[in-house]
Amino acid sequence: MAADQTLSAPLLDNVPHTVITVHENPPSQAQPPSDNHHQDWSFDEENLYGFLGAHGFEVPGPTTVDPFKNYTPGIDGLYEWVKIVVCLPIAALRLVLFGLCLAVGYLATVCALRGWEDKQNPMPKWRCRLMWVTRLCSRCILFSFGYHWIRRKGRPAPREIAPIIVSNHVSYIEPIFFFYELFPTIVASEAHDSMPFVGTIIRAMQVIYVNRFSHSSRKHAVNEIKRKASCDQFPRLLLFPEGTTTNGRAIISFQLGAFIPGYPIQPVIVRYPHVHFDQSWGNISLAKLMFRMFTQFHNFMEVEYLPVVSPLENVKENAVQLAQRTSHAIATALNVVQTSHSYGDLMLLTKASEFKQDKPSLYMVEMAWIESSFRLSTLAAVDLLDKFLSMNPDSSGHVTFHDFLRILRLKPCALSEKIFQFIDVQKSGKITFKQFLLGSAHILRQPLFQHFCELAFVRCNVEGREYISEQELGDALALVMHNLDVDGIHGLFTLFDTDGDGRISKDDFVTCLRQNPLLIALFLPQLLRRELAAAEAQEGMHDG
Helix, strand or coil: CCCCCCCCCCCCCCCCCCCCCCCCCCCCCCCCCCCCCCCCCECCCEEEEEHHCCCCCCCCCCCCCCCCCCCCCCCCCCCHHHHHHHHHHHHHHHHHHHHHHHHHHHHHHHHHHHCCCCCCCCCCCCHHHHHHHHHHHCCCCCCCCCCCCCCECCCCCCCCCCCCEEECCCCCCCHHHHHHHCCCCCEEEEHHHHHCCCCHHHHHHCCCCCCCCHHHHHHHHHHHHHHHHHCCCCCEEEHHHHEEECCCCCCCCCCCCCCCCCEEEEEEECCCCCCCCCCCCCCCCCCHHHHHHCCCCCCCEEEEEECCCCHHHHHHHHHHHHHHHHHHHHHHHCCCEECCCHHHHHHHHHHHHHHCCCHHHHCCHHHHHHHHHHHCCCHHHHHHHHHHCCCCCCCCCEEHHHHHHHHHHHCCCCHHHHHHHHHHCCCCCCHHHHHHHHHHHHHHHCCHHHHHHHHHHHHCCCCEEEEEEEHHHHHHHCCCCCCHHHHHHHHHHHHHHHHHCCCHHHHHHHHHHHCCCCHHHHHHHHHHHHHHHHHHHHHHHHHH
């Protein structure tokens, strides 16, 4: 018989060890086990998840770019304080002008929309003329924010040449500017519809609403973009493909909505040259940003219309390639780097800030790359971050072995150490969020993961019912954690009972493992039990 392989725990002393004996005949390719067909399985001592086909993974180093950082979140220096004090009376007048223009523009928009029922077709010309009142009010609003003049370079291409415009997104100022300059149709989040004043005004732009987390909503938005771009009677379309605001020092990954229709696109870049006041809407509140704008003598803004980017005629080009060419054109014109960050990174950054982390930027992982490489959604990544942050990471964003076990309701043993070592790729005894995320995503993306989750439920359900009792779960876990007491069993039972009804249904079981994919290793004996028994019986027959 082949030499035995055992789990060992070199980092742990005086704790029970689990020994798992298996054959060393690894299959050439992982296949789901079957009760009617014998399959030899091997257990890799160095890779606890080899039975899934999940081998080692690499963790890229941390990025040094923070595209969401505002570099002047506070008021620093005597000059800035003196300027604010001097500008306070001016700021009061600007605030009055802002409120007056907003009110007049809102009333003009209400009049333009009154009685208009057929919003699927282009807005009638007389209503568009009435919207000029609101457009002029928007220019006055820009004036109140300190944008007394705006430098322009280049010209908007005719609508029939480039029906879609895309721009980098730094502040809330760009939508106001483009509303005045072009009066385009925009694509915006559904949440904007309920915003006071703003919701009414963007409805006059025949806005296309989208829920970025809904596949059906995104598909509907793309169809609307195609429909309106193909008709010259509609205004041109304006999209901010980054999907959120950045500090303008990098171009993050582009969403594909503007590029899927395959129409020529005119890129536009917006700059905010400054010395003392960073006007980007990053890690700074809207109220504070507005106050700082009101208390500046003048705020600088530059808008440059770039050459039209057309789909290649002689080469078949998909939306991703068109988006890459457009993104490169914008980044080159701005002389900034391109990164794989996305709106998902901003969500991770916000979550880390809510947990009062010293360096929330440590938890950005370039979600666009994660999504394309691991097929892991942003919402799933945020859930994993929530779990990681509950492990009490230190100021450098690292989590220790025992804090890791505490949140996953595990006890120190050989198997739990192997789980930890799987994601501790640097073997430092601590893990980062990126390691935790990539390790979990690596397991989740394995083709056999769902099958093994369902198979583990069947193997643990010894009574053949539609649910697993606490006793059955305890019996299954006792095979890998001999030191698991009643409280430990109950803690894991509570974790798996996702709907809290006092028993673990198949949906509960699979949902828990999808939320905590590392825990699939707890059921390794159940997953390999019948296969190993059959292998040993067959070998016994040969020996006889």
